Structures are given as C-alpha cells and as structure tokens.
Amino acid sequence: MRALGFSGEQIAAEYLISQGYELLAKNYTRRPGEIDIIARDKKVLAFIEVKYYKVNSLRNLREAVPPAKQRRIIRAAEHYLQERRITDSYVRFDAVLITRQKQAAPKIVLIKDAFRA
Secondary structure (H helix, E strand, C coil), X not given: CXXXXXXXXXXXXXXXXXXXXXXXXEEEEECCEEEEEEEXXXXXXXXXXXXXXXXXXXXCHHHHCCHHHHHHHHHHHHHHHHHCCCCCCEEEEEEEEEECCCCCCCEEEEEEEEEXX
C-alpha cells in the first residue's frame, strides 16, 4: 500500500511542478500527523494532501480527506511553521486527487484551498 502512495506522490509532485509550484518537502512527519507535500505556489505556502486510487474511482473531497485527517494535517502544518519560524506567509491547504484506469494516463484533480484551518 505504501508503494501505491509513493507512486501517487511522485505523480502529484511532477504535476505540481508543471503547474508552477516549487516543492519544499515531501512526507513531512511529526507527532500530530503527516503532510504529503509542502510547496510554494507563488507567494503562498501550500500544504498538500495526495490521494491516489488505482482504479477509476475519484472520490469527492469529503471522502478523500475527512475532517479528522484535515485536523491532523493542520496540526502538522502548525508544527512546520513553528519549526521554521514562518510567521509572515499566507498558508493554504490543497489536495491532489489522482486516479488511473489501466494503461491510460492518470486523471489529476488539483483542489486549491481544499479546506481551512
């Protein structure tokens, strides 16, 4: 299962770079939770949750990133900001939902500002 997640994160990272994001960290893990990707989108610091589904089954955002998961991501993001003493950056929580159907190219949906702290 972890290999599937890693594959999804690689696809998401490449996609985000193609969209102009600057990747800062991957798999940031602290006691409160994990953040799949941390990146800069122009002047915005984005904490990004990646969901990858093997079969054509893109779920809605509420199913993909339920409120409990959102709270863990938010707490981990607070940790990241405190560790790096970042106090003057606009922060956003994005989600990248990916699905693949057999040999076809993956379908990628980027949801900016997917949830709020």
